[in-house]
Each structure stands twice: as C-alpha cells, then as structure tokens.
Amino acid sequence: MSGVFDAVIIGAGPAGMAAGAVMAERGARVLVLDEQAAPGGQIYRGIEAMPAARVAAMGADYAAGAALVARFRASGAEYRPGAMVWQVVPGEEGHEVWFSIAGKSRCVVGKSVLVAAGAMERPVPVPGWTLPGVMGAGAVQVLLKAGIGAERLVIAGAGPLVLLLAAQCLALGVRPLAVLDTTPAGNFAAALPLLPGAVRGRGLGYLWKGLLLQARLRFGGVRVVRVTDVVLEGAEAVRAVSFRAGGQVQRIEADIVALHEGVIPAQQMTRALGCAHKWDEGQRCFRPVLDGFGNTSVHGVLVAGDGGGIGGARAAAQAGVVAGAEMLRRAGRVDGVGRDAVAGPALRDLAAEVAVRPFLDRLFRPAGLPGDEVVVCRCEEVTAGDIRAAAAQGAQGPNQAKAFLRTGMGACQGRICGPMVSEIMAGARGVSMDEIGYYRIRAPLKPITVGELAAAGDDGDD
Amino acid sequence: MFRRFDAASVAFTFEGMPVMAAAGETVAAALLAAGVRSVRTTAVSGSARAPWCMMGVCFDCLVEIDGVANRQGCMVVVSPGMVVRRQVGAKDLG
Amino acid sequence: MRGFDLIVIGGGLVGGAVAFGAARLGARVALLDEGDVAFRAARGNFGLVWIQSKGAGMPPYAHWSRQSAALWAGLSDALSEVTGVAPALRQNGGFAFCLSDDEFARQAERVQRMHNESGGIGTRMLDRAELRAMLPQVGDEVVGAAFCPIDGHANPLLLLRGLQAGLLAKGGEYLPGRHVDAIDYDGGFTVQCGAERFTCAKVVIAAGLGSRDLAPMVGLEMPVTPLKGQILVTERVRPFLDYATHVVRQTDEGSVMMGDSQEDVGFDIRTTTPVLKDIAARNIKVFPLLREANVVRTWGALRVMTPDGCPIYEESVSHPGAFSATCHSGVTLAGAHAMALAPAILGAGLPPAMKAFEAARFKSGKINVPSF
Ligand SMILES: Cc1cc2nc3c(=O)[nH]c(=O)nc-3n(C[C@H](O)[C@H](O)[C@H](O)COP(=O)(O)OP(=O)(O)OC[C@H]3O[C@@H](n4cnc5c(N)ncnc54)[C@H](O)[C@@H]3O)c2cc1C
Numbered sequence: 001m002s003g004v005f006d007a008v009i010i011g012a013g014p015a016g017m018a019a020g021a022v023m024a025e026r027g028a029r030v031l032v033l034d035e036q037a038a039p040g041g042q043i044y045r046g047i048e049a050m051p052a053a054r055v056a057a058m059g060a061d062y063a064a065g066a067a068l069v070a071r072f073r074a075s076g077a078e079y080r081p082g083a084m085v086w087q088v089v090p091g092e093e094g095h096e097v098w099f100s101i102a103g104k105s106r107c108v109v110g111k112s113v114l115v116a117a118g119a120m121e122r123p124v125p126v127p128g129w130t131l132p133g134v135m136g137a138g139a140v141q142v143l144l145k146a147g148i149g150a151e152r153l154v155i156a157g158a159g160p161l162v163l164l165l166a167a168q169c170l171a172l173g174v175r176p177l178a179v180l181d182t183t184p185a186g187n188f189a190a191a192l193p194l195l196p197g198a199v200r201g202r203g204l205g206y207l208w209k210g211l212l213l214q215a216r217l218r219f220g221g222v223r224v225v226r227v228t229d230v231v232l233e234g235a236e237a238v239r240a241v242s243f244r245a246g247g248q249v250q251r252i253e254a255d256i257v258a259l260h261e262g263v264i265p266a267q268q269m270t271r272a273l274g275c276a277h278k279w280d281e282g283q284r285c286f287r288p289v290l291d292g293f294g295n296t297s298v299h300g301v302l303v304a305g306d307g308g309g310i311g312g313a314r315a316a317a318q319a320g321v322v323a324g325a326e327m328l329r330r331a332g333r334v335d336g337v338g339r340d341a342v343a344g345p346a347l348r349d350l351a352a353e354v355a356v357r358p359f360l361d362r363l364f365r366p367a368g369l370p371g372d373e374v375v376v377c378r379c380e381e382v383t384a385g386d387i388r389a390a391a392a393q394g395a396q397g398p399n400q401a402k403a404f405l406r407t408g409m410g411a412c413q414g415r416i417c418g419p420m421v422s423e424i425m426a427g428a429r430g431v432s433m434d435e436i437g438y439y440r441i442r443a444p445l446k447p448i449t450v451g452e453l454a455a456a457g458d459d460g461d462d
Numbered sequence: 463m464f465r466r467f468d469a470a471s472v473a474f475t476f477e478g479m480p481v482m483a484a485a486g487e488t489v490a491a492a493l494l495a496a497g498v499r500s501v502r503t504t505a506v507s508g509s510a511r512a513p514w515c516m517m518g519v520c521f522d523c524l525v526e527i528d529g530v531a532n533r534q535g536c537m538v539v540v541s542p543g544m545v546v547r548r549q550v551g552a553k554d555l556g
Numbered sequence: 557m558r559g560f561d562l563i564v565i566g567g568g569l570v571g572g573a574v575a576f577g578a579a580r581l582g583a584r585v586a587l588l589d590e591g592d593v594a595f596r597a598a599r600g601n602f603g604l605v606w607i608q609s610k611g612a613g614m615p616p617y618a619h620w621s622r623q624s625a626a627l628w629a630g631l632s633d634a635l636s637e638v639t640g641v642a643p644a645l646r647q648n649g650g651f652a653f654c655l656s657d658d659e660f661a662r663q664a665e666r667v668q669r670m671h672n673e674s675g676g677i678g679t680r681m682l683d684r685a686e687l688r689a690m691l692p693q694v695g696d697e698v699v700g701a702a703f704c705p706i707d708g709h710a711n712p713l714l715l716l717r718g719l720q721a722g723l724l725a726k727g728g729e730y731l732p733g734r735h736v737d738a739i740d741y742d743g744g745f746t747v748q749c750g751a752e753r754f755t756c757a758k759v760v761i762a763a764g765l766g767s768r769d770l771a772p773m774v775g776l777e778m779p780v781t782p783l784k785g786q787i788l789v790t791e792r793v794r795p796f797l798d799y800a801t802h803v804v805r806q807t808d809e810g811s812v813m814m815g816d817s818q819e820d821v822g823f824d825i826r827t828t829t830p831v832l833k834d835i836a837a838r839n840i841k842v843f844p845l846l847r848e849a850n851v852v853r854t855w856g857a858l859r860v861m862t863p864d865g866c867p868i869y870e871e872s873v874s875h876p877g878a879f880s881a882t883c884h885s886g887v888t889l890a891g892a893h894a895m896a897l898a899p900a901i902l903g904a905g906l907p908p909a910m911k912a913f914e915a916a917r918f919k920s921g922k923i924n925v926p927s928f
C-alpha cells in the first residue's frame with residue numbers, strides 16, 4: 001500500500017465503486033477504503049452474500065447493484081474492507097489519509113481524495129425516540145438485508161424509503177402493522193408546481209414506481225394512515241406509538257417502530273476537511289459546494305454520491321464516474337478532452353436521474369422542529385429546550401451551544417444532533433442556516449484508542 | 463420483535479447466555495434477532511438504549527466485545543466464541 | 557445609543573470574569589463579544605487552576621496566582637448561588653510528572669527557586685514510592701513528581717457559561733456578535749461595533765488575541781501573540797484521576813483531556829497527527845491504562861501570549877478609565893479577575909502592587925523567559 005496513489009477513495013458504495021472502477025480500468029493506481037466488511041455501501045449492503053430469492057424481494061434497483069460490485073471487484077482497484085478513515089490531511093503534494101484496520105492505524109497518500117462516504121438517515125426527534133425498539137427505517141432495512149425481519153412493526157415517516165421498506169417487508173413475509181404517513185398536509189400543493197420538471201429524464205419511472213408500491217401495500221393489506229404528532233410510548237422499551245389522525249389521537253401497540261424523514265449527506269468528513277458547505281433549502285440539509293466534476297472548495301478533494309446531496313444509488317454511481325474522470329485528469333492520466341469523453345455520458349445520465357428530486361424533496365419535506373421536551377443529542381441527553389435556553393443566554397450558534405451544553409461532544413461526535421442543533425439555533429435566533437453554520441468537526445472522524453493513536457503509522461506499510 | 467429468515471450457525475455469548483448468529487452478521491443484528499431489547503445504558507442518565515441506525519452513525523449500539531468496552535456492535539461482525547456484554551454506563555479503564 | 561458604567565470587550569474567560577465580578581457589585585455592565593466562531597482560548601483550554609510553576613522570575617505574578625487560587629472557591633460559590641451553574645472546581649492538589657532523573661532534578665531545583673523567590677506554598681517533590689501511594693495507576697516510566705497542594709482544576713466550559721449567566725442574572729448584558737471596530741474618548745468612551753454605538757464611563761480590553769489592535773485606540777499596549785496548543789479528549793470513562801496534572805486531567809463528567817503542546821505557528825488551529833501522536837504516547841507513559849480509552853475529539857486552540865508569558869493589567873494614562881487585561885491562564889486567574897481585579901477597576905483603580913504588570917516592562921529590554 002505504499003507510494004502515492006492516483007486517488008484514495010473513501011467509501012465503497014455505488015459512488016466509490018464506480019469511481020474506483022473507472023480509474024483502475026484505465027490503468028490508474030487507486031485505493032478504495034471502506035469501514036464495512038464488504039463492498040456495496042448503504043444501498044447494496046450484503047449483496048454478494050445474499051440468497052437470490054431475497055435479492056429478488058429487495059427489488060430490481062437493489063439487484064442492479066450486483067453488476068456494479070462485480071465490475072468493481074474485477075477492475076483492479078485496490079480495496080480494503082474494514083478500513084475506517086479517521087483523518088484526512090490535505091497537502092500540496094498529496095493528501096494524507098489516515099485509517100484504522102483492526103485496531104492499527106496507518107497512512108496513505110493520494111494525489112486526489114474522493115469522499116464517497118454517502119448519506120445518513122435524517123434524525124427524527126419525536127418524544128420517545130430514544131427508547132429501545134425505536135429505530136431508523138434504514139436500520140430496519142439493514143436488518144432485512146441481513147435476513148432479519150421486524151415483526152409487530154409500525155413504520156412512521158415520509159419519503160420513498162417508507163413505502164419501499166413496507167413493500168420489502170411484505171415481500172419477505174413480515175407484514176407491518178401499519179404505515180403512518182407523516183407527510184405534512186400542505187406539501188403536495190407546494191410540490192405540484194415542480195411536477196412538470198419531475199416527469200423528465202427517468203422521473204416518470206420513479207413516480208410510477210411510487211404509485212406501484214402504494215398499490216402493492218394496499219393489496220397486501222397494510223394499513224396506511226396520514227398522521228401528525230407521533231409519540232413513542234414505553235418505559236424500558238417502546239410499547240406503543242400514538243399519533244393524531246382524522247382529528248383524533250390514536251394508538252397502536254408495537255414492538256418495533258421505524259421512523260424516517262428522508263436521508264441527508266453525511267457531512268462529518270467534508271466538514272473536517274474544511275470544505276465549503278451550503279444549506280439546501282429543498283433537501284433541508286447542508287451539502288458541500290461542488291463544481292460540475294465533484295471538486296470541493298479544497299484543492300484535490302472531491303465528493304461523489306449522496307455525500308454531495310441526495311440523488312439515490314444510480315445518481316451516486318454516475319457521479320462516481322464523473323469524479324473518477326476528473327481524478328484521472330488530475331493524475332495526468334488523461335487530458336481535459338479525455339476526461340470529458342469519460343464523464344460525458346455519465347453527466348447526461350446523472351441529469352436524467354435527478355430530475356425527479358426537487359419534486360420528491362418538496363413533497364416529503366419534514367415539518368417543524370422538535371418541542372422543548374424532546375431529546376436532540378442522544379449521547380449527552382440534551383433537549384431542544386436546553387438548546388433554545390442557551391440561545392436565549394446569548395449562544396450565537398451550534399459551537400457555543402456545544403460548549404455550554406456538551407451537545408455534540410458524545411460518542412457519535414455530533415453526527416446525530418448536528419443537523420438539528422443548527423436548525424434549532426437558527427430558528428431561535430431568526431437567522432439563516434448559512435449564517436448559523438455547523439459544528440466545527442475535528443479528527444478523529446470516529447473514535448480510535450489513545451494506544452492506537454500513539455502507534456499510528458509505526459508499522460510502516462504492508 | 464425480530465425473526466430470522468435463515469439458519470444461524472455461529473455461536474457466541476451475550477451476558478454469559480449462548481446466542482446464535484448467521485455467518486457475516488454484525489453483533490448488533492445478532493442481538494436484536496435474539497430478542498435482546500436494550501444493549502447498553504447511557505453514561506449520563508443510565509437510560510436503556512438499543513441500536514438506532516445500524517450503520518455506524520449513532521453509537522447507541524455500544525457493547526463490550528471480548529473485554530473491549532464501547533465498541534459499535536453494528537460495525538463488528540460476530541466471530542465464533544465471541545464474548546459480548548452489555549455496556550453499562552461509561553467505560554471502566556480498570 | 558446605550559450607556560453603561562463599564563464595557564468589557566471580549567467574552568472569553570478574562571472578560572467574562574471581569575464583567576461578572578463588576579456586575580456582582582452592582583455596576584451596569586455590558587460584555588461585547590464576537591460570534592459563534594472566533595479565536596477563543598476560553599473554549600479550547602485545559603481547565604487547570606495551576607499555581608506551582610507560575611511566576612518563576614516574577615514574584616508579583618506568583619503572588620497574584622496564589623491570590624487567585626485562594627479566591628477561586630469564593631467565585632465558584634458565587635456562580636453556584638447566582639446561576640446554579642457550578643464550575644466543577646477541584647482544588648485538591650496538582651502533579652507535575654518527571655519522566656527521567658534529569659527532569660526530576662530540574663523540577664526540584666525550580667521548586668526550590670520559586671520557594672526562595674516567592675515563599676512556600678507547600679510544593680514538594682515526591683519520589684516513585686510516594687507518588688504511587690497517591691496515584692497507584694501511574695506508569696513505571698514516571699520517576700517522580702512535583703506536588704503542589706493548592707493546584708486544582710475546573711470545567712472551563714461551565715466556568716464560561718456560568719460567568720455569562722451570572723452577568724445576566726446580575727442585570728448585566730452579554731452582547732455577542734459585536735466585533736468592536738473603534739473606541740472613541742471624550743472623557744467617557746464610545747465603543748463602535750459596525751453601525752452600533754455604546755457609551756461607558758470605563759472600558760476594559762480583554763479581547764484575547766484581538767486586544768493587540770484594540771489597545772492602541774485607548775493609549776495602551778497589549779503585544780500578545782498566538783501560541784498553539786493541541787488537546788485530545790476521550791470518551792467518558794469511570795473516574796480514575798481526581799487530581800490536576802500538567803499533562804492530563806479527568807473532567808467532572810468523566811472524559812479525559814490530554815495535551816500540553818506549545819507551537820509558535822501563528823493563527824493556525826489545525827490539529828496535526830505527529831503532535832497528537834506524541835501527546836498520546838506521552839500520556840500512556842504516565843497512565844498506561846489510558847491506552848484503552850477512545851479519543852473522540854482533538855482540537856487546536858491559541859494561547860494568548862505576552863512576550864514574557866506574564867499578564868498585562870494597566871490603566872491608560874492618556875485615556876483614564878480604560879484598562880487592559882490579558883494573560884495566558886484565564887482559568888487559573890479567574891478567581892483574581894472576578895474577585896480582585898473587577899472591584900479595583902470599578903473603584904479607585906489598580907493598586908500600586910500591580911505596577912509590575914504594566915506593558916512598559918517590555919520596553920526595558922529585560923524580558924523574562926516565559927513561564928508556563
Ligand atoms: C438507511 C438508508 C437507506 C437507503 N435506501 C435507499 C434505497 O432503498 N434506494 C436508493 O436508491 N437509495 C437509498 N438510500 C440512499 C443511498 O445513500 C444511496 O442510494 C447510495 O447508497 C449512495 O451511494 P454512495 O456511494 O454515495 O454512498 P453509500 O452507499 O452510503 O456508501 C458510503 C460508504 O462509505 C463508507 N464510509 C463512510 N464513512 C467512512 C469512513 N470514515 N471510513 C471508511 N468508510 C466510510 C460507508 O461504510 C459506506 O459503505 C438509502 C440511504 C440510507 C442512509
């Protein structure tokens with residue numbers, strides 16, 4: 001693993017695999033690092049090991065991942081699973097990437113670094129969301145992909161994943177008790193003007209797929225209810241979910257409740273690198289500022305895939321190809337013309353792929369902010385009210401709130417509470433999200449032991 | 463709770479009790495499949511927690527694995543004979 | 557235009573302590589500060605109330621630090637009483653470890669020298685056995701330590717929060733998001749922040765690294781420069797270390813802070829792997845059990861250094877009523893700043909004993925080596 005790589009790619013999801021493959025196929029030296037045990041990222045998780053029948057139940061979009069993983073494996077890109085990247089240091093000559101495998105840390109250098117670290121589920125701070133048995137819908141899907149189905153499950157949320165997960169559960173013989181649709185009432189009307197744009201490219205196909213999923217659920221006998229005011233009940237673990245529907249408070253007893261309000265870019269790494277970010281009002285999240293080839297504001301650091309803004313698996317793969325082409329150019333393997341030849345088709349597909357997004361984003365835009373009593377920082381158990389009180393005492397933004405309350409200082413290093421704390425502070429102070437900003441993120445991106453840090457890089461290379 | 467679709471063949475223990483996992487499965491997934499509700503208590507208030515994200519983001523799946531405290535159960539694949547314990551509050555450095 | 561008895565510029569630990577101390581006495585006080593992200597030692601520091609090495613070669617600084625140690629408990633009580641936010645003060649002594657016999661000898665000599673210069677505060681050298689009797693977890697490579705019974709530590713973030721809350725509770729105003737651009741003088745002071753103007757009878761410049769540019773506006777000099785320190789902090793672990801030490805301390809909530817690096821690199825607060833690695837390795841030598849603790853965060857922050865490392869306090873001759881206040885130990889000196897400096901500023905001015913802290917000393921050409 002020694003020497004300077006043309007590119008070090010962080011993440012072996014669709015974006016990272018596509019970028020790695022397109023580069024390695026053209027003779028570039030590429031290293032792909034991923035924390036997971038196998039390639040696939042969030043979407044194609046476990047795909048190589050999954051029995052065919054289950055692949056079919058997960059749907060055609062999932063099955064499509066097998067070809068990409070196979071191509072990546074065959075491309076000649078060096079791939080390290082179980083490799084957690086904890087620090088990236090940009091430099092003039094190349095960028096240092098520090099990562100940990102099995103408790104040992106080492107460093108590699110890349111002429112370019114591609115952050116293909118993907119997305120995370122948007123946190124869903126509702127009363128009781130810290131109770132055992134309450135999970136992200138994505139988490140329930142991860143378990144499903146691992147061959148574990150949730151019984152006595154209620155899915156509450158908004159967005160494409162809600163319907164998809166319900167349909168996947170159904171196909172695998174674990175019928176959810178109910179789907180509680182939390183899409184805010186006014187959203188459809190607000191999204192309607194965006195519909196004409198959404199039917200371009202592959203948009204119509206996606207909208208059609210959504211309708212199909214709804215029909216399948218109805219046919220499968222899954223109750224779908226429009227609700228507001230979701231509250232989880234229980235003492236040691238969740239026992240029931242209550243909500244308001246049709247003007248009444250109702251209640252369903254459940255063992256597992258899956259919450260979902262969409263996915264957002266995982267900002268930790270691009271923030272730590274000091275990349276410029278901008279608030280995306282449509283997707284209600286921060287995203288790194290990128291040029292058309294995935295370049296961030298930090299020289300030689302690129303982003304592809306959902307880490308740069310949510311576009312889904314196919315868009316991630318296309319963006320990976322585009323970034324791969326740019327990194328080939330940066331490494332001197334192709335010139336500008338050569339880059340455009342590689343990137344051109346992917347850029348066109350990418351545009352067709354994301355045409356539907358503005359409509360979906362507006363349609364599923366979550367409403368409001370948590371009430372004062374709701375825990376926002378799960379690690380340090382800080383409530384929305386605590387954060388508002390800090391703002392009232394003069395805290396100007398998330399970093400001061402953090403210093404006052406320890407919010408964001410726990411084990412998850414602010415990943416979960418960060419997006420909410422910024423929004424709550426912005427709301428309390430009446431300023432824009434771009435003005436309020438975000439936590440200052442520092443290494444290590446994930447915890448490593450003092451012992452490992454003390455010996456970091458001592459082994460030389462293997 | 464949770465139901466397994468396939469047979470589980472890897473044996474490990476949680477709090478001294480035998481648990482089975484499928485090959486390649488993470489500790490957090492295996493514990494949930496085995497009916498474990500809460501895997502840890504917090505260091506702040508002692509409240510019970512269980513995996514929330516299953517993808518390495520939230521750190522609510524922390525457990526002690528083979529004597530090492532505060533490990534992310536959702537990121538560690540079960541190996542035969544692994545000794546897993548509930549993470550009770552803060553890590554004890556001994 | 558709003559008027560105050562006292563405006564303090566800079567909402568770090570120095571400014572916060574002076575402002576709270578003055579508001580406590582009934583003055584109408586405003587504390588002007590910058591926004592969410594600024595160069596702020598107050599949010600990046602280590603939290604030691606560290607006396608044993610302060611003021612080598614400058615006895616007035618040694619005495620001032622000792623006075624602060626004595627006043628700290630009163631500050632802590634006042635904050636708890638007024639705000640309910642206790643700054644987690646522990647003053648049960650502090651250890652400076654020696655990793656070689658050489659270091660032990662040098663440390664012992666320094667303790668003796670300070671004793672001779674400024675009088676005794678009970679600092680004593682502990683050999684291996686004595687040290688292990690007090691701190692059983694100490695590693696084999698530690699040959700001994702200097703132990704000072706009046707050293708301690710506090711939670712600097714709670715201290716900062718408490719000082720600001722205390723100021724508000726006492727009727728003062730915390731005005732963040734105000735970068736002071738200019739100060740005018742016509743017998744009283746007019747402080748400008750963008751389009752806003754505030755007037756006051758007295759003004760204190762306690763703006764950390766920002767003081768350098770502000771001081772000349774009122775005929776003062778504060779030639780401070782940045783000195784970077786990197787710190788790493790672990791997850792919460794069960795209590796194992798109750799004392800302050802110069803390289804590592806366990807906070808009230810259980811996390812462990814490490815770091816004593818000093819780098820003269822300008823306004824650069826990035827962390828660097830070689831320095832962090834070094835801090836980690838050194839601390840494992842001191843407490844081998846730390847090997848297993850997870851590092852959750854690291855940061856770099858800038859110390860506010862004067863040329864000799866000692867504080868500056870002075871009232872302007874040309875602009876009476878304008879004061880400078882800066883130091884590189886804002887936690888340690890918080891007791892003195894709130895309970896002694898603030899009353900002096902509000903009252904008859906700085907006592908003659910504080911002449912030693914005037915900036916004119918840098919002109920005399922005789923500058924002491926910084927003492928940390
Ligand atoms: C829970 C969830 C469910 C989703 N379901 C769907 C779906 O059904 N259909 C759909 O189209 N989209 C879905 N998405 C959107 C999904 O983000 C994209 O489809 C796709 O996975 C994006 O690909 P990517 O390559 O950008 O990132 P990802 O696929 O997320 O891959 C990122 C990879 O980076 C690795 N990584 C991150 N940080 C580090 C680090 N510090 N060190 C080492 N490795 C690291 C991760 O382990 C991961 O494998 C879902 C997203 C989430 C979060």
Ligand SMILES: Cc1cc2nc3c(=O)[nH]c(=O)nc-3n(C[C@H](O)[C@H](O)[C@H](O)COP(=O)(O)OP(=O)(O)OC[C@H]3O[C@@H](n4cnc5c(N)ncnc54)[C@H](O)[C@@H]3O)c2cc1C
Nearest residue numbers: 566568569570597598601604736764766785885886887888
């Ligand atoms: C790594 C490190 C470790 C440390 N460890 C310790 C320790 O263990 N014990 C100890 O006693 N001390 C320690 N210190 C020092 C301590 O943090 C400082 O002495 C303390 O924070 C006081 O600094 P200050 O208030 O002067 O400056 P700061 O805390 O830097 O505050 C200055 C404030 O002034 C504001 N400001 C600047 N310019 C303007 C302007 N023009 N208008 C308005 N506002 C302005 C800034 O926004 C800032 O809030 C440490 C410092 C560092 C960096």
Ligand code: FES
Nearest residue numbers: 516520521523536
């Ligand atoms: S369940 Fe969230 S990190 Fe493991």
